[in-house]
Amino acid sequence: MAGPHPEFIPPARPIIGEAEIEAAVRVLRSGRVVQGPEVAAFEEEFGDIVAGRHCVAVNSGTSALQLTLMALGFGPGDEVIVPSFSFAASANAVRLVGAEPVFVDIEAGSFCVDPQAVAAAVTPRTVAIMPVHLYGHPAAMDQIMAVAERHGLAVVEDAAQAHGATLHGTPVGAFGTAGCFSFYPTKNMHALEGGMVTTADAELARTLRLLRNQGMEQRYANEIVGANMRMTDVAAAIGRVQLTQLAEWTEQRRANAKFLDSKITGMVTPPVADAAKHVYHQYTVRVRGNRDAAMARLTELGIGNAVYYPTPIHRLKPYLDSDGKPGPWDLPETERAAAEVVSLPVHPSLNPADLERIAEGANLAGGAR
Numbered sequence: 001m002a003g004p005h006p007e008f009i010p011p012a013r014p015i016i017g018e019a020e021i022e023a024a025v026r027v028l029r030s031g032r033v034v035q036g037p038e039v040a041a042f043e044e045e046f047g048d049i050v051a052g053r054h055c056v057a058v059n060s061g062t063s064a065l066q067l068t069l070m071a072l073g074f075g076p077g078d079e080v081i082v083p084s085f086s087f088a089a090s091a092n093a094v095r096l097v098g099a100e101p102v103f104v105d106i107e108a109g110s111f112c113v114d115p116q117a118v119a120a121a122v123t124p125r126t127v128a129i130m131p132v133h134l135y136g137h138p139a140a141m142d143q144i145m146a147v148a149e150r151h152g153l154a155v156v157e158d159a160a161q162a163h164g165a166t167l168h169g170t171p172v173g174a175f176g177t178a179g180c181f182s183f184y185p186t187k188n189m190h191a192l193e194g195g196m197v198t199t200a201d202a203e204l205a206r207t208l209r210l211l212r213n214q215g216m217e218q219r220y221a222n223e224i225v226g227a228n229m230r231m232t233d234v235a236a237a238i239g240r241v242q243l244t245q246l247a248e249w250t251e252q253r254r255a256n257a258k259f260l261d262s263k264i265t266g267m268v269t270p271p272v273a274d275a276a277k278h279v280y281h282q283y284t285v286r287v288r289g290n291r292d293a294a295m296a297r298l299t300e301l302g303i304g305n306a307v308y309y310p311t312p313i314h315r316l317k318p319y320l321d322s323d324g325k326p327g328p329w330d331l332p333e334t335e336r337a338a339a340e341v342v343s344l345p346v347h348p349s350l351n352p353a354d355l356e357r358i359a360e361g362a363n364l365a366g367g368a369r
Contacts, residue, residue, distance in 0.1 A: 011304035014185035023237035038233035051174040054205035057231040061182025064195035065093035071207040083113040084312040115143035128154040133162035136281035161281035191239030252348035253280040263359035266366020283346035297365035
C-alpha cells in the first residue's frame, strides 16, 4: 500500500443520529431544560446497567468524582490511592477537594491498578481507593474490595470509560461505595457532556443531589454548601437515546476487537482477565519497537491512532514536587505502558473493510523503524 490512504479512519467517532437530535429538540420545545423530568428518567434507566443502584446525574465525569469525594467528607490531610496511568481527572478530583493522591502502579495486562500495589500504599491517612476501569477493562475489584474492607476504606470507581463492563457478572459501578461515569462525546455512550454517580447508599445519593444543586432539594431551602453541577435535560434526553443502543454498540466493539485480536501479529494485542467483560472504549496495543515510527506509518496509511496516556499523572506539572521532580513514586509498569501503548480504532461505526485495513496497517506499522 503506497502513499497516504484517501479515506482516513478516525480513532473515535461520536454518534449523533436523528433520534438524538429529535430528543434534544423535544426538550428545547418543552421549556424544561435543566434538572427536570428527562434527568430523573435518565437516572432511573441508567440504574438498570448498575444492578439497580441509586443514580445521580451531574454535568461531567470529573464532577461525578469530585462530588463523590466531597459527599464522603474527604479533604485536607486525607489520601486517596489512584493509578498514575489514567487521565488527569482521576487525580484532579482528589486535589480539588484538598486531599492528596497517592500514586500506585498498574497490572501489565489489564492496564488497571495493581491490587498488591494498592495494599502496599495504605497508610493511616488513607481514606479511599480509586480504581480506574481503564480502556473499558474492569479493574480487579474482588481483590481491591478485600483491601478496602480490611482497612475500612471507601472505594470510588472511576468507570468513565467502562459503561457496561463486568467482572464475574457484576457491572462496574456496582462494586464500591460509588461509581463515576462520563458521557463525553467519545465515550461508549454520550450525552454531549455529563456524568453519573452510582451508589447503593441512599444517604450518600441524597447528599450528592444536594451538592450538585447548591445544597438544596427545595428551592431556596439550602441545607449544605453546594455547587452548580447539574445535568441539563437536553443532555439527559440524548443520554437516554444512547443508553437504548449501548448494548448493541458494546457487542459491536467487542466483535471488532475480536477480529483485530485474530489478525494483528505485528503489535501486542490487549489481553482480557478471566471473568472480565471488556467493553473496549479503546483498543490499546503495545508497540515493542519505535512507537513514533509506527504511529507515523499508521497515519500515512490513513488509520487514526493516539496514545492514552503519554505522560503518567505523577509526571504532570501539577503533581511534581517543590523541586520540579515526580516525587518518590516507583511505577515501572506505568512508565512502560506510557512508552509503548497506542490505541487503534474500535468504535461501532467501523465496517469490515475498515477493520481489514486497521489490522493490515498495524502489522505493517509494527515493523516500522
